[in-house]
Amino acid sequence: MLSAIVDRLPVLSRRGPRDVEVHKATADSRQAGPGSLFAAIPGLELDGHRFIGDAVDRGATAVLLSRWPDQWPDKVVGLEVPDPRRSLALAASVLEGEPAAALQVHAITGTNGKTTTAAILRSILEAGGGRAGTLGTTGILWTGPGGEVAREATHTTPEGPEFYRWLRQMVDDEVEAVAVELSSHALHQGRVAGLAIDVAAWSNLGRDHLDYHHDLANYEAAKALLLSEWLATWGKSDATFVLNVDDPIVRRHVTDWSRVLRVSSRPGAVVRGDADLAPLEPPAMSLDGIAVPVQWESEEGLLTTSLLGEHNLANCLLAGGCALGAGLSLAVVETGWRQTCGAPGRLQRVQREDGAGPIVVVDYAHTPGALREAMGALRTLGPRRLITVFGCGGDRDMGKRPAMAAVAAEGSDLVILTSDNPRSEDPESILDQVEAGLEGTTTSYLRHCDRRAAIAAAVGEASDGDVVLLAGKGHETWQEIAGQRYPFDDQVEAACALERWS
Template sequence: MKLSSLTDQLTVEATTGIQPSVDPDVKAVCYDSRKVIPGAVFVAIEGFAADGHRFIPAAVKQGAVAVVCRNPVMVDAVVIRVADPRAALALLSSRFYGQPAGEMILVGVTGTNGKTTVTYLLEQMLKKAGHRPGVVGTINYRYAGKALDNPVTTPESLELQAILRQMADAGVTHAVMEVSSHALDLHRVDGCRYDAAVFTNLTQDHLDHHGDMDRYWACKKRLFVDFLKPADADHPVRAVVNGDDPRGQELVRVLGAAALRTAIYGDGDILPFAVIRDLAGIRGSIVIPGGEIPFASPLVGEFNLENILSAAGAALVLGIPPVAIAAGIDATPCVPGRLERIAEGGERTIFVDYAHTPDALENAIAALRTLTPGRLITVFGCGGDRDNSKRPIMGEIAARLSDLAVVSSDNPRSEDPLTIIAQVEAGVRQVYTRRLSTDALKNGWQGNGYMVEPDRRAAIGAAIGAARKNDAVLIAGKGHETYQILANETIHFDDREVARQVLAAMNEAGA
C-alpha cells in the first residue's frame, strides 16, 4: 500500500521531512519503535509512561519511511503532523488492515461490570444459532477454536484491527467486543461501527483516569452516540440497556425506540419471570416482546441474572431465535474468574471472583450472602496505581456483608502494599474494630471481625483454613488473572490455583 493511500483519510496539519513528496510503499504500521521494520510507518503516540516522539530517531534508524506525530521533527523520512496521533493510529490501522470491522457484524458491550459474562453468553447463543462468533475481551481474544492471551480489555487500535482482520479471514460472522471506557477515550475503537451495543451498568471505577463519574459516563455513552449505527427500517432496534441503572434510564431517553430495556425491578422490554436462584444456578423464564424463553443457567447471583437478560436482549437485536437463546444460556459454563466455584471444597464452598470495584464486590458478596447457610469469609485487596478513593468504600462493603473480612494485597504495582491495605482497613473499621490474628483463626473464631495479611497466598490459606461446614469463602479481586504485579516484577499467581493447593494440603493432613 502506498503512503498516500494509507493516509488519505487523515486531517494533516503539515507534511515535512527530508523528502516530503516521496510516496513510499508501506509494509507495516507501528507505535512501538522496537517493532519497526523497513518500510514501516511509525506513529508517535504520547503514552502514560513515555512519549513516542522520543523514539522517532530510533524508528527511522530501523527503517521507518514515514513518521506520524504531533510535534515538528527533522529526520530522514516523511513527517506527517497531525493534531492527535492516537486518533491517526486508529484510522491508519483500520486502513492498513483493509477495514475488517466492516466485513463482520460488530457487537459492543460496555459498562463497569458484567461485560465479560455478557460476551460469553452471547458467544454461545450465536453458536447455537449456527453463526461463527469471535470475541475480544478481558480474559482473551478467541475465534475459530483459537484463544489468545490479552493484556487489556480492549487492545490498542493497531492490535484490535489486526485481530479483526484475522477474524474476518477465518470466516467469523459476528465480532463481540468488550468496549472499555479507556478504549473509547483513547481512540482504540475508532474505525469501528457497531451493529448492536449493550450497556450493563455504571458504577465507580477508573476515576484515576477520568477524574469524575460524569466524565466516565461521557466516555461510556460514546459507544451509543458516536459508534453505533443508526436505527433504520431493517434494524429498528440497535441497543440493549439496563433499565434498572440510573445512567441506563438516561441512555434510554437519548436512544428512544432504538433501545430495548432490560429490568429486574422496573419496567422493561426484557424481564425475568418465576426465577429461582440458588448455589446450583438460576432457573426461570425471560419475558420478551411477544413471548417467553424458559432457561436454566449454572451462573450464580442476581447480577448474573442481569447479565443473562442483557445477552438475551442483544441476541434478539441480532435476530437470534428464542430456542438458540435458551440453548446458549444452558451451554455457557462458569465464566473464568466470575464467581467461579472451586470444586474441591468438600463441605466448604469456595468461589473466586474478579470483583475489583465497589459495586462488583457488593454484588458478589451479596449473592453468596443470601445463598450461604453458614458464615461468609471474604479475601480481597485493592490494586495499586489506580483510583484510591474506592479503597475505604470496598473495605466497608466487605466488612458489612461478610462475617470475616481478610484484607490482603491485590496487584500493588508501584505502591507500598501496606499503604493500600491501611486505606482499605479504614473502611473496614467503620464496621468492625475487632482485628483477629492468624492464630485466632487457627484456633476457631467466634463472632465477626477482620484480619490483615499482606501475603495473598497466606491470606487465602488462612481464610480457607478458618472455614467450617456450610461456610463460604469468596476470594475477590483478581479472578481469572494468573499473575500478580509487584513494584519491580510480575510473578505467577492464580487465586484458583492457590485455593486448590490449600485444599489439597488440608485434605492430605486430614483437616
C-alpha cells in the same frame, strides 16, 4: 500504499513525498521497519514525538504526529492529525482490510459484567450456528477450523494495530461474529477508532478508574462516547444500542441513540413498558444456577443457566438483548443461555473431589459495586457464614480502597484483607488505606499481606456450610509485586487449601 490510508484520516497538514509504501502500523518505534507507519502518541509518561527519529532510522516511511519537529526528513511522509492514536487505529483497520466490516460486531462497555456478558453472548451466537469470538480481559478467543483458538490479552482493549490484527485472523478463520469489550480508557483514547459496530451494549456504571478519569462525571462521559462518537461515526447503518435500564446512570442515555433495546432484571418490566426483555417473575436461584421465565416484547421464553447470582441474571439479559438486537430468535438465545459456562474467574467454584469442606468461589470483583454484587449472589445461596478475602491494586484509584472495605464488612461475616496486585506500591501501605474503611464496623476481620497465607487462613477458618469468596484477581495467573509478575492463581491456591481442610 499510504495513499490508500490518507483519505480515511483527518489530516491537518503534511510533508514529504506524495506517496510511500506502507504495510504496517505501530506506536512503538522499536517495532518500526521498512514500510512502517509510526504514530507519535503523546502519553502520560513518554511522548512518542521523542521517538520519531528512532522510528525513521529503523525504516519508517510515514509518521502520524500532532506537532512538527524543527526539521523533517525529505524521504519520509509526515501527517499532522488531531489525535495520532485515533488515526493509528483508523490506519490499522485499513491495512488489515477493514475486518470489522466482515463481522457482526458486538461492542460491550460498563464497569462490571463486560467479560461475562461477552462470554454468554458468544455462546448464544454459536447456538445460532455460526462461529464466534470474544476479545477482552480474559483473552482473545474464537472458534477456528480446527477448534478453539485462545490467545493471551495484554489489555481489555488493545491498541488499534493489535486489535485489528486479531479481527483479521478471526475473519480469515471464517468467524462470523465477535463480542469485544471496550474499556473506558479505550473509548476515551480512541484505541480502536473506526470499529464498525452492529450492536453496542452498556451494562452499568460504578466507581472505577478514577485515577485516570478523576471523577464519575468524566468516567460516564468516556463510556457515553460509545454512542456519541463510536456509533455516530463508525456504527453500521442499522446499529442497535442495548442498555441495562436498571442502572440509573445508564438509563438516562436511553435517548442517545435511535434504535434501542432495553433490558431489565425487574419482573414484569416488559408488561409495564419499562423494558423490551425482562423476567416475568422473580427468579429461582440456587447452587445449580438461575431459572426464570422471561418476556421479549410479546414472546415468552425461559432463561436457565448454571451461572450464579442476580448480577449474572443481568449479564444474561444483556447478552440476550444483544443477540435479539442482531436478529437472532428467542429460541436461539434460550439455547445459548443453557449452554454457557460464563467467563473464567467469574464466580467460579473450587471444590474437593469428595465435596467436603466449605464452598470456595473465585471472582474478579475489584470495584465496590462488583464486590457487593458477588457477595449478594453468594448470600442468596444461604451460607452459614460468608468469608471474604480481598485486596486493592496498587497504582490505581486510591479512593476506592476504604470503600471496598466498607462494602466487604457490610456483606460478610468475616473479612480477610490481603494483597491484590501491589505493583509499585508498598503492600502494607495499601492495606493501611483499605483497613481505614473498617473503622466503626463490627465485622470481624484479619489482615494477611501474603495472599497465599490469606487464602489458607480463610479456608482454615471456614466450616461446612460456609462460603469463602476470593475476590479481585479472578482469572489472573500471576501477581504483580514491585513491578515483577510472579505465578499465582487463586483457584490453585484455593484447591491446595481445601485439600488441607479438615
